[in-house]
Each structure stands twice: as C-alpha cells, then as structure tokens.
Amino acid sequence: MINKYTLDNGLRIVAEKIDYVKSASIGIWVKVGSNNEDNDTNGLSHFIEHMLFKGTENRKANKIAEDIDNIGGQINAFTSKEYTCFYVKVLDENINDAVDVLSDMFFNSLFQQEEIEKEISVVIEEIKMYEDSPEDVVHDKITEIVFDKSPMAYSILGTEKNLRTFNTKKVIDFMRKNYSPYNTVMAIAGNFDEENFIELIKDKFEHWQNENASLIYMDGEYERKIIGVNKELEQLHMCIGNKTIGRHDPYYYPLLVLNNIFGGTMSSRIFQEVREKKGLVYSIYSFVSNYTNSGIFSIYAGMSYDQVEDALRTIFKEMTSMKNGNITLEEFNRAKQQIKGNYILGLESTSSRMSSIGRRELIYDEVVYPEDIIKSINDVKYEDVLKITNDLFDINKLSITYTGNLNKHKDLDDKINKILGEDYES
Template structure:
C-alpha cells in the first residue's frame, strides 16, 4: 500500500501506511528538534524533556500513562537524536484512539513537576555515568565532539552533570514552546490503520496545537576533524577513524552509504576480510556513514586487544586508499543487494516503516518509495565510488581512541599517509 499524507489546518502533517494484514498499529509523533537545537546552556535539555514527558500531565499521573497503555497490551516510548525527538507507541488497532490521546496528552499537557524532575535528573546522571564507563559508547561521544568541536552538533545528547542538574520546570516548558510547532512535526501510523479515521483522531487531539514554534535555527555545522586519545587500563581498545561525509540532500549521500557497506558493511566487506579475518588485528570492525541536514561523517570503528593497536590503522588506511583506486562491480552489486534487502526487511516491521516515513517527511517533505531509492542506487557506478573514496579520504581525519592506545599510529602519520596537509591559516 502507498503512503497517504494529509495536512491539518494548523500545518501538522499526518501520514499513514495501511498494512491490512496486521492487527497492530505503530504510531508516533516526530519533531524536528534534537540536541543540536539546544543553546550551550541547554545542553541535554531535549533528552531530559523526552524523559519528563512521561512523568505526568494535567489528566494523568506517570503511573496512569504506563498502566493505561499496558492495560491494553500496548507499549510506549520515546527517543532523542541529534536532529529529532520521537514519541511513539504500538497497540492493537482497536486501541489506536487511546494511543493517540496519550501521545497528544504528553505533548500538550505535561506538568514537568519539580519533584518528578529532581528524580529524573538523578536517573539521567546515572545514564551519563554509565555511558562514561562504557568505552564503546564513550568513544562515539568523543568522536562527534572532536569532529565538530565547540558546536552543538558535537555535544553529547545526554548533557553534562552540571547542565542536567541545573534545569528547572520552567526551562522545560520554555524549550517545548520554542521548539515544538505543528509545522515542524509529523504524526505517522503504520499497520492496521485507516487513514481517514487516524486523521480524525489526530485532528481532535492536536488540531489546535500551535502552528509555529518560535525556535532559532540550529548553528550551521562545520566539520573540523582532530585527535582525541584517552589512556585507560582496559583489556581492549575502542578506535574510530573518521572523515567528512555527506549531508542528506547532497548528491553523494547514497553513494557514501553504499561505500560504507563495501568497506565495512558485513563479513564479506573489505575491512572485515582484510583486518579481522586475514590478519586478526581486531575482533570487531565496521564502517558507517551518518548524514545530517547540513553535513555528514564517514567513519570506521574497530575494537581490538592491547596488542593489535600498532598495526591496525596502517592496514585500515591501506584499504581506504585502495578504495580510491579500484572497486569491483561485484562489490557494488553486493552492496546494492544489501541495501535493497535491508529496505524490504524493514518494511515488514510497522514500527520501522512508521519511522522511515516520518524521517522522510521531515527531511524531504514527502515519502520516498523503495523503487525510487533503488533507482538512485542503480545510477551508481564503480567510477563514481572510486572518485568519492579518493575525495572522502583526503579530508581532515578525525581519530578518537579509548583504552591501551599508546602505540596507536599518531595523527601526523595518518595525515601524511592520506597526503593531506593542513592550511597554515587554520590552527591545530
């Protein structure tokens, strides 16, 4: 079934994808507001607001929110990312009106009670501590901080102990009113749902939501690269090598996604075969490409024991350099097949489908079908990918490493290997 889209009089976008064979519905509200929309003093408030939305409204206590959805066998949750925040649920199709009501309630009538706020601040402080104590989480926080240092995009989503503890209920209300407007929100449902019925339910509960939010545009991101190494007494090392990637709307965005699959998207990928299987230099390695609205980042993450760090980066760099010289048609075809399979498999999950539609509406203003995506991938050639590789991997590198990393290849040697020279006008 195709996606149906309606827009309410206040500008709120409502979309559905009907899957008539399903008895359940996945639905949610996605907002174009995340951690990069915070000011420096608000670091962590988007994530805290997401938590506090479930801590009581004018009509429901925190316990009421949990029990009402679970009394009908449903589930409800939320997530904060760099550029969006999502509040979502999954219920049986007959309970859709209840789920819409609860989601609308937490968005329009949350109290942000000071006592609940104090308890939730303590919970998030524990999250921050746990993230710091988990090297494979901490290395990614350091990675974005280094690649986009002194910018909102580079700050961790969780915030810091100082900022999180300082927030007040009024600040949460102010952030919500400033960031959440109907023109920056989409409500999506996928599964056993009738479009017209869903639109009516959303209209009843969110039709009067403020049309526009008085929000400031996020700071334009500038990839800067850099080097961060943290010696810890651990049995393994967590290492990321990264480069400037491509934004969602950039011509080479999908090419970058495919390149990440060729280099490190599975057990047949170049990095897995060369670094892990043939040389045994690590126990885990993969490549990734993250796109944002105005920038992107390409990276390779590896986890290795304390004896493999010296040889690891030279071998990775060798493979990246080889990608700029030659990519086989068979590799491109395999990556396209992986991409297509991933898309089709995700369509079997109503939650994944609702999330995909919401993301496409927020990013592109319209849903994008699987065939259109495959047409874009079909236009890729090995020549284009080798050219992209040569350009990507000659950008400023970002290196972050945590653990026994004293023998890790120095950043100066990495730059020399990539034939990159920093302009004299830019300070290290």
C-alpha cells in the same frame, strides 16, 4: 499508498495503510534535538523526552504505563541530534486509546519539580552508563571533532552540570519556544481507518496553536585532530573519522555503497582483512551518520595495544587501495544488493514503516515510496563510488579518537602520528 494531510494549525499527518497486518504504529515527530540547544540548554530535548512519561493532569506515571499495557501495546521515545519522537505500537482495535495516551502526555505533562529532580538523577546514571562504554566514548569524541563549534557537537544526553540546572520553568520555556505544530509530524503505518484517524488527530491536536519555531541549522568547522581519553581498559578502542555529505547530496547513495564495501558487513574489506585474515581485532566496522547538510564517516575498532600499528596500517592500505580504484564489480554489485535487502527487510514491521515516513516528512518534507529508494540504489554508478571514495579516503584529513590505558601506553600518540605519515601509495 502514503497520504499526507496538513491541519489548519500547520501539523502534518502522514499515513500508510497496510491492510494485511493487525497492528498500527503511531509516532509524534518533533524537529527538535540537540542541534537546537545552546550551552545552557544542552540536554533539554532529551530530558523533555523523559519527562513526558512522568505524569500528566489525567494520569500518573504508572497509569501511562498501565494504560498501554492494558491494551497489549508498546510505548517509547527517543531523541537524536535533529528530532525527538514519541511512539506507540498497538493492535488496530486500540488506536483511539493509544492516541489518547500520546496526546495526553504531549499536551498535559505536569513537569513537577519533584519529578524533575528524580529524572535528573536517572539521566545522570544514563550518562555514566555511556561513559563506561568505550565504544560510545570514541564515537562521541569523533562527533565533537567533526562538528566543532556547532550544536551538532553537543551530546544528546547533555552534561551533569547542565542537568542540575533544569527546573519546571526551564523545561516549559524550552518546549514553548521549540515545539510547534509547524515543526511536528504525526505518522501512522498499519491497519487503520484513515478518515477516522484524521478526525481523531484533529480532535486531539487542532487546538494546538504556537508560532513557527525558529530552527537554525549550524554546521561545524572541521579540523583534523587526534584525541585520546584515558580509561583503564584491557583493550584500546578507536574511531577513525572524516566529515562527509548530508542526506540530500547527490552522492548519498554512492556513499552508502562505499560504506558497505569498506566496512559495513562481514564480507567487507576491513572485516575480512583486519579480523578474518590477520586476527588483529574482534570488533571492526564502518558506518555513516548523515544529517541535513553534512555527516560523519567513521571506522570503529577494538584491539590489543600491541596490535594498533598493524591494524591501522591495514585499514589505511585498504583505504588507499579503494581510493586508487581497486573496487571489483563483484564487490560493487554485492553492496547494492545488500543495501536493498537490508532496506526491504527493515520495512517488514509497522514500526519501521512509521519511522521511515515520519522522519522523511519531518526532516526532508517529502513522501518517498520504497520503490523510489530501490531505484536510487539501482541507479548508483561504479564511477560515483570511485568519486566519493577519492574525496573521503584522504588520510591527511582523517581524525582519530581512542580510549584506553594511556598512563601505561604513553607512546600511542607518537605511534599513531607515525603511521598517519607513512606512504600507502606504493
């Protein structure tokens, strides 16, 4: 049973009791991510996530870590385009201690300028780490294209230029403007006394008063582009992408089935055709990232420079084949079973259960049970998958980003454009 409560200040609590475990996962979910930023504040959501671990009025940074380690728990946080989450997983006997640490970080962080300067250096190193990952580079570039002229195109990490402008006032002002009980959810899953937990959250959070944060979702203006990034690499790394639907679209689950068939697993079309049968790549897969009102469908592949043409042609031929209705019932049914299996296996831990109920309440204002998800997957019709395939696999609308040694291979743009212009219907 998943229960929902709302405090007088607007903070929502979602709780799922799981009697047979001896742990609980607790998360504070705030509807603030890079989509709430502008040119000057880009990267602040993620930076604040870091700063909440850097010391409070009651605990130094090392004391936060020690207090969680002393009770055998795990604490962490992450930022996305649409939300930030601070979470902890502990034994059921240590829930009070865990909430005390989380609430202390949330309300009493000091944001000292000295610590801000140190953390700026840390995040700059994080940015450099991502820039050294060609897979991340092409993923970021395809996101920039799909959500062009929208905050959704911003990097979650921000830029080095922006980071160097961050100070105590900027951090505190951003939190006051964007952090509100009205756009925050406290989620718990595991073994706990529900009545005691609600009273605990009231004690720690009910004093929080802030006006409803004004969160505006801005979608991007998608226009097909081909962008190359020069890096001296042994392989060419590529993303092929198209804009797609949001999480509440009626074709969301058919899209998941399509992705599974096309490139979501080792039995998928492009894995079998491009890697297993032709040996053109080592890594290849497709994936979908769905947000409130839109999303990205993308294919990633890493290949030798002399394999680019064969790999692209094979991918486009498989797209065209599926677009023309060449999807077997065996593929269709297997995909649905795999999605159901992955979903249920993903709910085997209290952390994933807490994440599921917290994120869904925060972003979609709804409580959904696993059996509802399974029903939605089961209800996907073969014709629905064909419909979304026909909409998505329009080669004339595909954008491509790639990174590799462009100085040595100057003709890549010409090759890609040539392949895009070929006839795959015959």
